[in-house]
Amino acid sequence: MSVSSTFSEITHPPAPEIHASHDVHDHPFYQRHHFETAEQQREAAGFGMWLFLLTEIMFFGGLFMAYLLYRNWYYDAFVAASNSISVPMGLTNTIVLITSSLTMAMGVWAAEVKNKKLLQIFLLATVVLGFAFLGIKTGEYYDKFAEHHVPGASFSIADFVNPPAGSKEKPLPMDMAKKTEVYFSLYFAMTGVHALHMIIGIAILIVLLWKSNSGVYTSGYVQPIENFGLYWHFVDIVWIFLFPFLYLINRH
Amino acid sequence: MSTIVSLPDQSTATLPKRSYLNAEHGLLSWLLTGDHKRIAMLYLVSITFFFFLGGFFAGMIRLELLTPVGDLMAADTYNKMFTMHGIVMVFLFLVPSVPATLGNFLIPIMIGAKDLAFPKINLLSWYLYMIGGTFVLASLVLGGVDTGWTFTTPLSTHYLNTHVITTATAIFIAGFSSIFTGLNFIVTIHRMRAPGMTWFRLPLFVWSNYAASIMMVLGTPVLAIAITLVALERTIGIGVFDPAKGGDPLLFQHLFWFYSHPAVYIMILPGFGVISEVISTFSRKRVFGYTAVAFSSVAIALFGFFVWAHHMFIMGVSNYSALVFSLLTMLVAVPSAIKIFNWSFTLQKGSITFETPMLYAFGFIGLFTIGGLTGVFLGSLGMDIHLTETYFIVAHFHFVMVGGMLMAFLSGVHFWWPKMTGRMYPESISKLAAVTTFIGFILTFFPQFVVGYLGMPRRYHAYPAEFQVLNVLSTAGATVLGVGYLLPLLYLGWSLKYGAIAGNNPWQATGLEWQIQSPPLTENFLETPVVEWEAYDYEWLAKKQQAELSHV
Ligand code: HEM
Ligand SMILES: [Cu+2]
Numbered sequence: 103m104s105v106s107s108t109f110s111e112i113t114h115p116p117a118p119e120i121h122a123s124h125d126v127h128d129h130p131f132y133q134r135h136h137f138e139t140a141e142q143q144r145e146a147a148g149f150g151m152w153l154f155l156l157t158e159i160m161f162f163g164g165l166f167m168a169y170l171l172y173r174n175w176y177y178d179a180f181v182a183a184s185n186s187i188s189v190p191m192g193l194t195n196t197i198v199l200i201t202s203s204l205t206m207a208m209g210v211w212a213a214e215v216k217n218k219k220l221l222q223i224f225l226l227a228t229v230v231l232g233f234a235f236l237g238i239k240t241g242e243y244y245d246k247f248a249e250h251h252v253p254g255a256s257f258s259i260a261d262f263v264n265p266p267a268g269s270k271e272k273p274l275p276m277d278m279a280k281k282t283e284v285y286f287s288l289y290f291a292m293t294g295v296h297a298l299h300m301i302i303g304i305a306i307l308i309v310l311l312w313k314s315n316s317g318v319y320t321s322g323y324v325q326p327i328e329n330f331g332l333y334w335h336f337v338d339i340v341w342i343f344l345f346p347f348l349y350l351i352n353r354h
Numbered sequence: 355m356s357t358i359v360s361l362p363d364q365s366t367a368t369l370p371k372r373s374y375l376n377a378e379h380g381l382l383s384w385l386l387t388g389d390h391k392r393i394a395m396l397y398l399v400s401i402t403f404f405f406f407l408g409g410f411f412a413g414m415i416r417l418e419l420l421t422p423v424g425d426l427m428a429a430d431t432y433n434k435m436f437t438m439h440g441i442v443m444v445f446l447f448l449v450p451s452v453p454a455t456l457g458n459f460l461i462p463i464m465i466g467a468k469d470l471a472f473p474k475i476n477l478l479s480w481y482l483y484m485i486g487g488t489f490v491l492a493s494l495v496l497g498g499v500d501t502g503w504t505f506t507t508p509l510s511t512h513y514l515n516t517h518v519i520t521t522a523t524a525i526f527i528a529g530f531s532s533i534f535t536g537l538n539f540i541v542t543i544h545r546m547r548a549p550g551m552t553w554f555r556l557p558l559f560v561w562s563n564y565a566a567s568i569m570m571v572l573g574t575p576v577l578a579i580a581i582t583l584v585a586l587e588r589t590i591g592i593g594v595f596d597p598a599k600g601g602d603p604l605l606f607q608h609l610f611w612f613y614s615h616p617a618v619y620i621m622i623l624p625g626f627g628v629i630s631e632v633i634s635t636f637s638r639k640r641v642f643g644y645t646a647v648a649f650s651s652v653a654i655a656l657f658g659f660f661v662w663a664h665h666m667f668i669m670g671v672s673n674y675s676a677l678v679f680s681l682l683t684m685l686v687a688v689p690s691a692i693k694i695f696n697w698s699f700t701l702q703k704g705s706i707t708f709e710t711p712m713l714y715a716f717g718f719i720g721l722f723t724i725g726g727l728t729g730v731f732l733g734s735l736g737m738d739i740h741l742t743e744t745y746f747i748v749a750h751f752h753f754v755m756v757g758g759m760l761m762a763f764l765s766g767v768h769f770w771w772p773k774m775t776g777r778m779y780p781e782s783i784s785k786l787a788a789v790t791t792f793i794g795f796i797l798t799f800f801p802q803f804v805v806g807y808l809g810m811p812r813r814y815h816a817y818p819a820e821f822q823v824l825n826v827l828s829t830a831g832a833t834v835l836g837v838g839y840l841l842p843l844l845y846l847g848w849s850l851k852y853g854a855i856a857g858n859n860p861w862q863a864t865g866l867e868w869q870i871q872s873p874p875l876t877e878n879f880l881e882t883p884v885v886e887w888e889a890y891d892y893e894w895l896a897k898k899q900q901a902e903l904s905h906v
Contacts, residue, residue, distance in 0.1 A: 134473075135468065135877070136473070136546075138882065146471040146472075146542075147471075149541050149544060149545060150537060153541065153571060154537060160572055160573075160575040160576055161575035161578060161579050163576070164575070164576045164579035165579060168583075168594060168605055179600075253591055253593055254590055255591065280600055281599075281600040287593045287599070287601070288594065291583065291592060291594065295582075
C-alpha cells in the first residue's frame with residue numbers, strides 16, 4: 103500500500119456511512135476497534151498490567167526502605183516487638199495466601215480450557231481464602247489493640263520494659279523500648295496497605311465471578327482473568343516478603 | 355519576516371464535514387468519550403482553568419510584596435497563598451500540562467495508531483485529575499493549607515491545624531492520574547506503532563514523552579506512599595516521621611524528593627519534545643544528532659532518580675553523601691546540555707522562519723539555559739548554602755519551569771492548534787503575545803536573582819526596605835507577564851469561530867499528524883498507514899507534494 107494514496111483518501115473524507123474499520127468482520131467479539139488484532143490487544147493488556155505492578159513495587163518499596171532503615175537503627179526494639187506478634191497466625195495466613203494463589207492459577211487455567219464451571223469454582227475458592235486471610239488479620243489486629251500495641255495515644259511500652267512473667271524476653275532500656283512504636287507503625291502501615299490490596303482484589307474477584315456467569319471468560323477472552331491473576335499473585339508475593347520481615351525477624 | 359504558512363484558498367476552504375469534534379454531540383458525548391483527542395481537549399480546558407487559578411495566587415503574592423511591610427495580608431494568609439500557588443501550579447498544571455493535552459492528542463496519531471491502548475483508563479485519568487483538583491479547591495474553601503507545596507514534616511504532621519489531609523488526598527488522587535497517563539503512553543508506544551514506524555523514526559516529541567512516562571510510573575508511587583504516611587501520622591498517630599516516637603523527618607524528605615526531583619524532569623522533558631518538533635519544522639531540518647537527543651531524554655529519566663538529595667544539603671545529610679549528590683547533579687546537566695547544543699546546530703544549518711511557535715521556542719531556549727546554568731550554581735555545595743531558601747531559588751525554578759515549560763507549552767499549543775481545531779489564529783497578535791511574555795518574564799524573575807543573591811529570603815510577606823526597588827520591578831513585570839498569558843486565551847478562543855481555515859499541513863511539516871485532515875477523524879486513520887520515511891524527512895515531503903500536484 104502506498105502512503106500517498108492512503109493519505110489523499112483521508113484528505114477527502116469519504117461519506118460518513120463508510121466505516122472502513124468495521125468492514126472486516128472476522129475479529130473476535132472482544133477485540134476493541136483501535137487494535138489491529140486480538141493478539142495485539144492481549145499483549146498490550148498484559149504489558150500494561152506488568153507496568154502497573156511495577157508502580158506497586160515502587161509503592162511498597164518506599165515502605166520497605168523505611169523498614170530496613172529503622173530496623174538497622176533500632177535493632178533491639180524491632181526484635182522485641184516482632185516477638186510479640188503471633189507467628190502461628192502469620193504462618194496460617196501465609197499458607198492461606200499461597201493456597202489462594204494456587205486456586206487463582208487454576209482459575210486462569212480453567213478459563214483457558216473454556217471450562218465455565220471449574221472457573222467459577224476456583225474463583226469462589228479464591229474469594230473464600232481471601233476472606234479467611236482478612237479474618238485472621240482482623241484477629242491479629244484485635245490482639246494488638248488489646249495489648250495496647252497500636253501506635254497513638256494509648257500505646258504502651260510496659261510489655262517491653264517489664265516483660266510479663268514467664269516470657270523469654272530481655273527487658274529493654276526505656277529509650278529503646280519507645281522505639282517499638284516505630285516498629286508497630288510500620289507493621290500497621292505495611293500490613294494495612296497489603297490488606298487494602300486484598301480487599302480491592304476480593305471486590306474485583308466478585309465482579310469477575312458474577313460476569314463469568316454469561317460465559318464471556320470461557321469463550322477465548324481470557325485476558326481479564328489472566329491480568330487479575332497477575333495482580334493476585336503480586337499481592338501474595340508482597341506478603342511473602344512481609345511475613346519474614348515483620349514476624350520472623352531474629353527469633354530466638 | 356518570511357513565512358511558510360500555506361493556507362488553502364480562503365474563498366472555498368471549509369472545515370472537513372466529519373471530524374472528531376462533530377462525530378457526536380452533547381455534553382455527555384464529551385464526558386463519556388474514549389477518544390484520546392476529546393480527552394486531550396477536556397484536559398486543555400481544565401488545565402487552563404487551574405493555570406489561571408494558580409496565576410491568581412501568584413498575583414496576590416506579588417501584590418503583597420510590592421511594599422516591604424506586610425500590609426495586604428497576614429503572614430498566615432500569605433503562607434496559604436504561596437502554598438496554594440505552588441500546589442496548583444506544580445501538581446495541577448506543570449505535571450500534566452504537555453503530556454495530558456498535546457501528548458494525549460498527538461502520540462497515537464504520530465505513531466499511526468487509532469487511539470491510546472487503554473481509552474477507558476485514559477478517561478479515568480481525566481476524572482482522577484478533576485477529583486484531585488476538586489479536593490484542592492475544597493481545601494481552599496475550607497480554609498487553606500500553609501505547609502508549602504513540599505509538605506515538610508514534622509510541620510505538616512504535627513504543627514499545623516490546616517487542611518493537610520484534604521490536600522494530601524488531592525495529590526494522591528492526581529498522582530494516580532499521572533501514573534495512568536504514563537502507563538498508557540508506554541504501552542501505546544511499545545505496542546501500537548504502525549508498520550514501518552520504527553523506534554528511530556519516532557518524532558522526538560514521542561521519545562521525550564516516553565521518557566517522562568517512565569518517570570511518572572516509577573516516581574509517583576513513592577510520592578503516594580510518602581503522602582499516605584503523612585496522612586496516617588496526622589490521623590491515627592503512627593510514628594514513621596515523628597522524632598518523638600523515634601521516627602525521622604529526614605525520611606520524609608528522602609521519599610518526597612525521590613519523586614519531586616524527577617518530577618522536575620517530568621515537567622520539563624515533554625517540553626523538550628515540543629521544542630525539537632518546532633525547531634525542526636521551522637528550520638526545515640532533521641534535528642541535528644537525532645539519536646543523541648532521543649537517548650538523552652532516556653538518560654535524564656534514569657539519572658534523574660539519583661540526585662534527589664541535592665534538595666537536602668542543608669537538612670542534615672552527611673557531608674560525604676552531599677558531595678556525591680553534588681557530583682551526580684552536575685552529571686544530569688550533561689544530557690540537557692546535549693539537547694541545547696543539538697538544537698543550536700540544527701538552527702545553524704537550517705533555513706529559519708519566525709512563526710509564533712518558533713518565537714516561543716526561542717524564548718524557551720534562552721530562559722531555560724539561564725535557569726539551567728543557575729542550577730549548576732545551586733548544585734555546588736558552597737554556593738547552595740548561601741543561596742538556598744532565598745529568592746535566588748525562586749528565580750531559578752521559575753526560569754526552568756515557567757520560562758522553560760510554559761514557553762514550550764505555549765509553543766506547542768500554537769504549533770498544533772491548526773491541527774486540533776482546523777483553524778489558524780491571527781498572526782501578528784500571537785507574535786505580540788510571545789514577545790510580551792518574554793519581556794514580562796525577564797522583568798519579573800531577573801530581579802529575583804539579584805534580590806536573592808543579596809539575601810532576601812523566600813516565604814516571608816515582609817522584607818527589609820532596601821529590597822523594595824527590585825520587588826517593585828518584579829511586580830511590574832508580573833503584570834506584563836499576566837497580559838502575555840491572557841492574550842492567547844482571548845485570540846485562540848476567537849479563532850475557534852473566526853480563524854482562517856488551516857488545511858492539513860499549514861507548516862509544511864513531515865510528521866504523520868500533518869498528513870491527515872485537520873481536525874482529524876475520530877479514528878485518526880481510515881487505513882493503517884505504512885511509514886516509509888524518516889522523521890523530519892523534508893525531501894520526502896517535497897517529493898510527496900510533487901506527486902500529488904502531478905496527480906491533479
Ligand atoms: C507555571 C507557572 C508557575 C509555577 C509552576 C510556579 C511555581 C511556584 C512554586 C512551586 C513556588 C514555591 C512556593 C513555595 O515557596 O512553597 C512559587 C513561588 C512563587 N511564585 Fe510561582 N509559579 C508560577 C508562575 C508564577 C508567576 C506567573 C508568578 C508571578 C507573576 C509567580 C510568582 C511567585 C512568587 C513571587 C513566589 C514566591 C513565594 C515565596 O516563596 O514567598 N509564579 N511558584
Ligand atoms: Cu532536584
